[in-house]
Amino acid sequence: PFDVLIVGGGPSGAAAAIYAARKGIRTGIITERFGGQVLDTMAIENFPSVEYTEGPKLAASLEAHVRQYGVEIITAQRAKALHPAAREGGLVGVELDSGATLQAKTVILSPGARWRQTGVPGESEHRNKGVTYCPHCDGPLFKGKKVAVIGGGNSGVEAAIDLAGIVEHVTLLEFDGKLRADDVLQRKLKSLPNATVHVNAQTTEMRGDGSKLQSLHFTDRSSGETRAVDLAGVFVQIGLLPNTEWLKGAVELSPRGEIVIDDRGHTSVPGVFAAGDATTEPFKQIVVAMGAGSTAALSAFDFLIRHSAP
Numbered sequence: 494p495f496d497v498l499i500v501g502g503g504p505s506g507a508a509a510a511i512y513a514a515r516k517g518i519r520t521g522i523i524t525e526r527f528g529g530q531v532l533d534t535m536a537i538e539n540f541p542s543v544e545y546t547e548g549p550k551l552a553a554s555l556e557a558h559v560r561q562y563g564v565e566i567i568t569a570q571r572a573k574a575l576h577p578a579a580r581e582g583g584l585v586g587v588e589l590d591s592g593a594t595l596q597a598k599t600v601i602l603s604p605g606a607r608w609r610q611t612g613v614p615g616e617s618e619h620r621n622k623g624v625t626y627c628p629h630c631d632g633p634l635f636k637g638k639k640v641a642v643i644g645g646g647n648s649g650v651e652a653a654i655d656l657a658g659i660v661e662h663v664t665l666l667e668f669d670g671k672l673r674a675d676d677v678l679q680r681k682l683k684s685l686p687n688a689t690v691h692v693n694a695q696t697t698e699m700r701g702d703g704s705k706l707q708s709l710h711f712t713d714r715s716s717g718e719t720r721a722v723d724l725a726g727v728f729v730q731i732g733l734l735p736n737t738e739w740l741k742g743a744v745e746l747s748p749r750g751e752i753v754i755d756d757r758g759h760t761s762v763p764g765v766f767a768a769g770d771a772t773t774e775p776f777k778q779i780v781v782a783m784g785a786g787s788t789a790a791l792s793a794f795d796f797l798i799r800h801s802a803p
């Protein structure tokens with residue numbers, strides 16, 4: 494069996510693998526693809542010590558770093574179920590789509606998350622060409638330009654406030670009749686001179702020339718009127734979905750489906766740890782995910798020391 498088996502090869506899983514393997518224990522990673530969301534990212538400018546890099550480049554150097562330690566990397570495989578140990582300190586099973594089950598003394602769950610998309614015409618064509626999901630990452634690209642945020646929950650309103658400090662003007666669209674964000678955030682947004690809010694706004698299209706986004710189209714659901722906003726960027730903030738459907742019933746999940754962890758990366762199941770965007774950790778960023786992966790690996794090692802036969 495593995496001493497540590499990691500499920501998910503994004504930044505959190507890669508960091509966990511490096512930290513585990515450096516303890517000289519048998520470490521494996523099973524993942525659909527190595528690099529995770531980073532593979533879908535163009536410019537990365539907030540990874541401390543690296544002024545600028547690109548997703549595929551960062552993913553390749555993460556993989557090279559992990560391989561250097563002889564970690565067993567199993568790609569193009571999906572885990573479909575987790576089988577907790579029968580007794581604390583026993584073996585945990587990770588069942589794969591292929592039907593095989595891998596056994597491990599400890600498991601680190603790092604399956605990450607995916608952004609919920611609006612699904613309207615033009616959205617996927619203009620992804621990274623004006624359509625984005627990460628204000629912390631891409632806000633500065635739209636300095637002095639006009640943008641919109643879709644989604645009036647906390648993340649949408651926070652994004653709009655954040656962006657208003659950088660861009661020329663921000664339009665926030667909410668499908669519902671009112672914003673759902675905390676009052677203090679709504680008041681802050683309404684006090685900003687360069688922010689406009691539309692409620693009852695159903696986004697219908699993101700239009701551009703295929704290489705650059707140019708306008709956002711929506712229907713005012715109260716009047717039926719169709720409207721358009723000329724802009725350079727759209728930030729879609731309608732939810733981040735953790736890749737945890739397969740863990741229901743096996744580990745404790747939050748109402749949003751995030752794996753509940755404590756500050757040491759423990760889940761509700763002894764010997765099972767978790768890290769990254771799939772967890773209750775509030776900030777979904779590469780450097781945060783890597784820190785959490787390292788924490789989970791050190792906790793797994795601590796668990797092994799306490800539960801291995803002398």
Ligand code: FAD
Binds near residue numbers: 523570769
């Ligand atoms: P992920 O990166 O999501 O990796 C999880 C991996 O697990 C994936 O490879 C997935 O295929 C695999 N997996 C999932 N389920 C299973 C399963 N059942 N079996 C096997 N494998 C599975 N952050 C920044 O800090 N700076 C940025 O500039 C930045 N830009 C971004 C741009 C975009 C377009 C996106 C989408 C995100 C961006 N982020 C950025 C956020 C950052 O990418 C994430 O916070 C980070 O990748 C999370 O790492 P993770 O390891 O938790 O999960």
